[in-house]
Amino acid sequence: MNKNNSILIVIALIILLVAGVFIIPVSPDKSTENNTITVTDLAGRTVSLKVPAERVVLGSSRDLHEFAAVEGENFSNKIVGWGPDLRKSDKDTYDKFGEKYPEIKNIPEVGYYGSQDFSIEKVVSLKPDLVIFPMFDYDRAKDDLSKFEQAGIPVVFTDFYQDTLENSTKSITLLGKLLGKEKRAKEITDFYDEQTDIVYSRLSKINKTKPKVYIESGWKGASEYGRTYSSLGWGPIVDKAGGDNIARNFTSESATVAPEFLIDADPDIIIITGSNWVTTPDSVKLGYYANQDSSKDLLKAYLQRPGWDSLQAVENQEVYSIFHTYDSRIYSFAGLQILAKWFYPEEFSDVDPEAGIKEFHARFMPIDYSGTWMLDLT
CATH class of the missing domain: 3.40.50.1980 (Nitrogenase molybdenum iron protein domain)
Structure with a gap:
């Protein structure tokens, strides 16, 4: 064997050894072996x-x-x-x-x-x-x-x-x-988490009497009382936004209140949820195609309920509407923010809940944001 052949053999052996380092078989993780x-x-x-x-x-x-x-x-x-x-x-x-x-x-x-x-x-x-x-x-x-x-x-x-x-x-x-x-x-x-922390971080520094809050599902329209919430849906969101839910101690997770109960409770704030319920044309319309002015007229119809003219929430124009399924969507952070802003307007004056949901749509949703999702009487 001549000198040149010896050199070639040595080089080949080195290449095989180096290649071996990179082709050592690895047993796949059993949990991902078949995806x-x-x-x-x-x-x-x-x-x-x-x-x-x-x-x-x-x-x-x-x-x-x-x-x-x-x-x-x-x-x-x-x-x-x-x-x-x-x-x-x-x-x-x-x-x-x-x-x-x-x-x-x-x-x-x-x-x-x-x-x-x-x-x-x-x-x-x-x-x-x-x-x-x-x-x-x-x-x-x-x-x-x-x-x-x-x-x-x-x-x-x-x-x-x-x-x-x-x-x-x-x-x-x-x-x-x-x-x-x-x-x-x-x-x-x-x-x-960033959006909800906007609320939690501020509430931890607020030392005020919590406003009494009544929230009602608006799917039946103003002519008939809808359900309110205690331990699920909007109930916990009212609590975590710093409100005193007047239905918190109800034994049922959701129930329809008697008008007399509501008038006796005399809440500081009333919230009616809205959506596009096709079976109830007089319900507050909120969502991607809702018009603010016409939806506000539908909300004002609730003020005509018997006895509501005596409620301080009505007298003080603290009656609001919010998209019904903010309580059960990934957008619930916006529901938390707007409730906190209604409950504590001074402390949350610079918070724009609509900005958060617009950004969420721009970053994560395949459709564009549009319409009206929250209302007040002003």
Whole structure:
């Protein structure tokens, strides 16, 4: 063997040794070997499934807001079925999304546990690889979970309503894992925490008597009293915004008050929630297509209720309206902010709740912000 050949052999051996350093086989983590993860949902259930989920059924179509925020522009490609509740109870949102994404109007409806027409058979026929339910449907859905399991369809529960200010970020984090959008989910939860901290940091320094607050679901219109809230929905948000909820000690999570109770309580502030409820044309219209002046006229109709002229909230023009499902959406930070501003106008004079929701739309929503979402009498 000549000298040149010896040199070539040595060089070849060095190359093989170096290459070996970089091609040492590594055993894949078993939890991600087949893109399968195990998560704990908001019901405390442990669920294993392949991610990212590509064919999703939303048990409540009102969760479109959160799903679209996490998934982004291509959200409609992943929803293969959903409930009809968005179309029926928040038509502004349904129409706003439908303008830009007309294909959502062709998404098959699978019924809704709230209206007792949910169809497991329809869900199974759509061959989803994930079904998402809200926690408020858990008691109605739990007896059917074994049927989904037998069909090989994983089910998870999220919560943006029962404890919205605590569980919204947990639910967004969960959606991020399920959809393979963990980085985007983190950006959303960071923004949410920043917005809520605007309220919490200031309230911790306020030492005043809390205003007495009455909040009512406006879906029945001014002619009939709607429900108020104690331990869920708007109830906890009133408390965490620094208000004294006159319904806090109700034994029922939500209930309709007697007019006499309200007049005796004589709240400092009254809030009527609004939306585009297609079945009640005299309800306060709030949302993407709401007009401020016409919505304000609908709010003023509440002032004509018998006995309301004696209420200090009416005398002081402390009657307001807010978008109904701010209590159960990822936008709930804006509901918290505007309530705190109504309760403590001096301390929150520089806070603009609408600016926060506009920024949220610009950064995370596939649709533009528009319309009217909160009202006062001025």
